[in-house]
Amino acid sequence: MDSLSLGNWLAANSTDRVAFSHCEYESSVVDPAEVWRDIFSDVIAQKGLRSLIVVSSDAKHRHDSIRRGLKNNGHNGDNFMIWTYTLWTTHVQSCWSNAGPTLNDYSILVIDLDPFMTMDCAMALVAATHFAMDTAIDSMTRLVTVSCTDVDYAFERLSQHLGLAPPKPFRFYDTSTQDTQAGDQKTIYCESASKLAERFKERIEDVKGKHIVLVFNSAAAANALQIDESWMTWTLEDLSKQQVEVQTIFDGLVESNVVVTIPDRFHSPMPLSGYDHVHMVVQPTVRRTSFDFSVGQTTRFAQLLSVQERVELRSIFRRLKDRPSSATLYVMGEEKKRKKQGQWWVSGPTVCRQDVWNRSLGAFMALVASLGPRVDAAATVHCFVPEGVFTTYVTTAYRLQTHGILKWNTDERLTLGLDHRELVIFREVLPYVDHDYRLAYLIAQKSQSGSDNILQTKIQLAAVINSGGVSMFDFETSLPQSLDTLQEIINACTGYSQPLSNQGNMWLALGLWKRLADHTVSFENIAPDGRLEFPGKLSLTADRSGCIKARDSWLNMSFALVECGIQTIQKEYGDESILSESECHEIQSHLFKAYLSQLTSCCRGRNNKDALEFLDISSKRTINGLAGAGDYTIDYDKIPDNAPAFGVYHSLLRFDDGELNFKDWTFIPPTIVNDWVWEFRNRVGDPKFGIESMLRTDGGPRRNYDGISDEVWEVSDW
DSSP states (O other): OOHHHHHHHHOTTOSOSEEEEEEEEOTTOSOHHHHHHHHHHHHHTOTTEEEEEEEEOSOHHHHHHHHHHHHTTTSOOTTOOEEEHHHHHHHHHHHHHTTOOOOOEEEEEEEEOOTTOOHHHHHHHHHHHHHHHHGGGTEEEEEEEEESSSSOHHHHHHHHHTTOOOOEEEEEOOOHHHHHOOSEEEEEEESSHHHHHHHHHHHHTTOOSOEEEEEESOHHHHHHTOOOTTSEEEEOOOGGGOHHHHHHHHTTOOSSOEEEEEOTTOOOSSOBOSOSEEEEEEOSEEEEEEEETTTTEEEEEEEEOOHHHHHHHHHHHHOBSSOOSEEEEEEETOOHHHHTTSOGGGSSOSSOOOGGGTTSHHHHHHHHHTTOTTSOHHHHHHHHSOGGGTHHHHHHHHHHHHHTSBOOOSSSOOOBOOOHHHHHHHHHHGGGGTTOHHHHHHHHSOOSSOOHHHHHHHHHHHHHHHTTGGGGBOHHHHTTTTSSOHHHHHHTOOSTTGGGTTSBHHHHHHHHHHHHHHHTTTTTOOOTTSOEEOSTTOOOEEOHHHHHHHHHHHHHHHHHHHHTTOOOOOOOGGGOOOOOHHHHHHHHHHHHHHTGGGEEEEEEOSSOTTOEEEEETTTTEEEOOBSGGGGGGSOGGGSOSSSOEEEEOSOEEEOTTSOEEESOOEEEOHHHHHHHHHHHHHHHTOTTOOHHHHSOOTTOOOOOTTBOTTOOOOOTTO
């Protein structure tokens, strides 16, 4: 880093009251604390500095690096307060609702940015930039962002929106990585699993020393290595829960050779050490749930890794505390023509799918709109959406207005449509449902009866859906082989929602989860194979980890609501009374309004009554049906011969051949749909407005900019 330039930029005698900058460091830096040491060296040296605020994620290893950087400057880092993204945003909102700005004289804000711009990070950045402008009258403020990528696009756009100069860039150059790079480095392109096994065998044959193999997001690739029983194999699933194991393996404290499968978007908390030979297996594609431009909905499909993600993956492999004898990068499934385009890590799409404008855009829009008149919500959200994918903004804004989360208007403003209680609930539960605005809105909607049973059922349903829903259960074995019947499985359902268990996958999953919770003492009594078994003659089993995740999410959401004054009553699973008919109707209405943009019609074929045709009304896209054994979990006899049935879904799957399937599907009574249509017509003042126009996707279908080269995406039903 050019520390002198950074120091001059931070100097208190600058004429600008507010200014922004960005510090970039290499993602392969051995110890990020060295980056923070240099930053704090310049910050602390400033004369007249009255306030230093540091904001980061809640990840422990990131806080540790910041504190060690402060200690390396001779200061006590243990007692220094590091604001998390959420706490900082809440603090700024509190300042806005009370006395106003709290900074005086000369203040410096430093934000440790998440390179994938999670929604919490984006909200903290919005709060910081606007807070800095608010304090401009009483304080000279410098805002510095820090990350392992170039200055973020949104930060540049926010600067422009607020009338400031672009962020001043500074870069940290780490020379320590040059001292630890292996003398024997190779990148090997493998077009098949058999080729990977062959080349891997060549690299380890007759080689002395300890090996570690990092496999990116692919159990199949790990199995293809054909290692013997002397090797240790381990899968990393959740860094926050497996920190001790990661520390042990990355520090080389295991005696044997080891193969570690790492998850998508894994950021290494520490460098590798203690290995003589380092290997890494990567692929250019990954199956993710993202906004699919060819479908107009959030879908799970194959997409190419961006340059940023490839560089991040390579940095794990290059971040070494000591020098190994060899380091080998195996690139699977790469086409020969791509080799001619340059190295693998710089050959992907240039735009990375950040969380804030991809999966979390709906929640982000709603929360920015909730900040009030100090923030131009539309202009601010614009800053985070890249120009080439702006149809996601238009589509999402319109959908939030039809849901009622935003107010319906004819201009471009984003105005919150939730009342105070709904907003409190919406905001509190969002972190526990992966910032899925649909699930948060399901819980937040006001009950006309004020029934606590309805609120508890909605919290439980959201927790189960977000933890996998029907995919937690092994229907593939049970139903197709006639070991169980659908009616037997429906009869096993218990709890508040038991009367709705025959209405589709969401309710079926909730009822089965309740039965298992009661039968297994909250999922503690397990079978020898680790799965959960139902009582009686049912052959169906369930995945314990998904069930426990749902249980914990339910409890966490309930406690969070109690903390903000919204009481909920939690009963023993076996003590829940079933919902009344009116309560069932109300909760189905809430589910419909939450999943309005995923409403589908289902009709029987004109010439074949056994053939079913599903149409996604928003995207006007035909859906093939349910994936896997899903068809066995729906009672299609409920679909009339001469009228459409309606249903909603949580997830879609699109395969490389273009086939589009539901992962789940749940009936919605036609009366609820009809009532909403008339209500919406009154809201917009158009008595002839048709549902096909009410629900829409802007921009039409197009190829995903990060789609695989041979994917089938065009369809004839648009």
